[in-house]
Amino acid sequence: MEKTVEQQLLNAIQFATEKHKGQFRKGFSKTPFINHPINVADILANNGEADNIILLKAAILHDVLEDTNTKANELIENFGVDVCKLVLECTDNKNLVSEDRKQAQIDCVCKASTNAKKLKLADKISNIKDIIIDPPIGWSIDRRLDYLEWANDVCCQINGVNEKLEQLFNNEMEMAKIALITEANLV
Ligand code: ZN
Numbered sequence: 001m002e003k004t005v006e007q008q009l010l011n012a013i014q015f016a017t018e019k020h021k022g023q024f025r026k027g028f029s030k031t032p033f034i035n036h037p038i039n040v041a042d043i044l045a046n047n048g049e050a051d052n053i054i055l056l057k058a059a060i061l062h063d064v065l066e067d068t069n070t071k072a073n074e075l076i077e078n079f080g081v082d083v084c085k086l087v088l089e090c091t092d093n094k095n096l097v098s099e100d101r102k103q104a105q106i107d108c109v110c111k112a113s114t115n116a117k118k119l120k121l122a123d124k125i126s127n128i129k130d131i132i133i134d135p136p137i138g139w140s141i142d143r144r145l146d147y148l149e150w151a152n153d154v155c156c157q158i159n160g161v162n163e164k165l166e167q168l169f170n171n172e173m174e175m176a177k178i179a180l181i182t183e184a185n186l187v
Contacts, residue, residue: 008053013060015078020033020037020064020068023068025136027130029134033063036126037061040059041060043168047164047165052115054080058087059119059123061075061079062119062123066092072084072087072088075087086116086119090116105154106154109155109158110157114161118161118162118165120158121155121161124155125169127151141183148177155173
């Protein structure tokens with residue numbers, strides 16, 4: 001019997017939670033990594049994408065290829081080709097060094113599918129919030145500002161896919177910059 005949308009989403013959460021087991025976000029608060037993909041899916045669901053089941057599943061799974069031992073075949077078997085393709089679109093090429101990976105995101109975003117653009121926006125929105133609230137341990141203000149600038153270079157190229165998300169990204173970016181500049185002046 002075909003699984004309901006709710007069952008499919010719970011399966012994705014179960015799968016990603018298992019895969020990311022033992023992983024934490026880079027900040028001081030030692031947040032379990034799985035909080036991040038769930039947050040990305042939540043941002044999408046609350047900004048016009050609640051009925052976009054392929055996108056929501058891919059959001060929950062968007063880091064399993066990049067950050068765990070998951071193989072693309074597993075995603076196809078469990079969640080179908082469309083979800084797998086979307087996750088692949090949001091997975092960095094690990095053969096590239098960090099700087100080249102970042103450049104690749106800037107270069108490739110225009111060619112991405114509509115769903116991949118939405119996922120990238122929500123991913124960056126989630127990361128921007130963390131950069132302010134719970135930044136990676138050891139990151140200076142300059143490094144955090146560099147991150148914001150890079151995220152902006154990627155996402156400023158995205159328009160016309162979801163106005164709410166695009167607006168939210170711009171707002172979060174603006175607030176994050178102000179928060180960091182204020183923090184810099186206090187140090
Ligand atoms: Zn992510």
